[in-house]
Amino acid sequence: MRNRKLPSRSGLVAELPPGPGRPELVRSPDPARLAWTYDALLEALGPQQWWPHADEDGRFEICLGAILTQNTAWTAAARALSQLRAAGAWPAEAILALPQDVVADLVRPTGHFNVKARKIQEFCRVLVEEHGGSIDQLLSGDAEAVRTRLLGIWGVGPETADAMTLYAARLPTFVVDAYAYRLAERMELAPGARQYERYRQAFLAAIGPDVARLNEWHALIVRHGQQICRRTNPLCDACPLLEDCPFGQRTLGLAG
Ligand code: SF4
Structure with missing residues (x-):
């Protein structure tokens, strides 16, 4: 049983005024309650160890995985990544060289496999044609620059861009998902009604730009x-x- 003092339930405290990418005032969750929540989750569940280290190949894998896990479990995405590697469809140039239906067959475990194949081929095309195949170049710059660049790629939405920014680029952002x-x-x-950017900015402001903590926060959630x-029960x-x-x-x- 934890004996950590429970913070008073003060709700939302910090206020972020309108600014770039923030057309409205955003109220941030109470940092003391968030810190208590984080400590309680970490103590109960332990460190989740989501990619504590990743080389260039690992960063590419994280990016593809972030696309493949859209609307499906990570286990399915991991199976698709293994199948791509086993078939020699690795790295980006090799994926691009294959017909889309072959790639679709390799990522079949993730569901929506035709659109997933198109998405990862589009990601690979941008990587190769616009960044010389260098994942480090694609992920260079500060967090806002990187996520904006990623959001410009077809098939990469806010949650996927933030997962790539946080786990592959190791830059501070908060990943908002259904959990x-x-x-x-x-x-x-x-911080208000469900709206991706409202949540992202509110939680990022309350948690702070500590990448290791933001990494662990999302994994614990x-x-x-x-x-x-769980959604039910x-x-x-x-x-x-x-x-x-x-x-x-x-x-x-x-x-x-
Ligand atoms: S709803 Fe239940 S399971 Fe979810 S955080 Fe609250 S106490 Fe925990």
């Missing part, structure tokens, strides 16, 4: 969302966040 929306809403940490804070009675979670306390009839 993050759910956790924020259930714990009453949401995913693990917790898959195993404990969440395991609130076994959750390390119950002490500070209004939804969980209501679910278990503990709310005063």
Whole structure:
């Protein structure tokens, strides 16, 4: 049982005024509650070790994996990556040289395999034709420059761009996904209605630009969302966040 002091439930505190990419005032979650949540998740689940180190080949793999895992589990993306390597469809130049239906067959485990094949071939085309095949060149610059460049590639949306920016480029950003929306809403940490950029900026401001911590935050949210804070039948009675979670306390009839 943790004896860490529970922060007062002060909700949203920091305010980010309108600015570049932020047309409206954004209220940020209370950093003290977020820090408590992070510590509780880390203590209960342990470090997730999502790509603590990655060489150039690893960074390319992270980028392809970020596309392949769209709307599917990472295990399926990992299987597709293995099949690409085993077939000699590696790295970018080799993937580009193959007909799209062959690539689609290799990434079949990820579902939507025709569109996934097109997406990874488009990513490879930009990498090869515009950056000389250098993943380091594609990922050069600060976080905003990198994610803007990635968002310009067909098939790369905000969540995918942020996963690449954080895990492949190792630059500070917050990855927003269905698990993050759910956790924020259930714990009453949401900075407003679901809107990707609102959440990203609010959580990034509250957590700070610590890349290792942002890496671990996203990994912990995913693990917790898959195993404990499930969409239906969440395991609130076994959750390390119950002490500070209004939804969980209501679910278990503990709310005063
Ligand atoms: S207490 Fe329940 S609703 Fe709250 S975070 Fe935990 S699993 Fe999710």
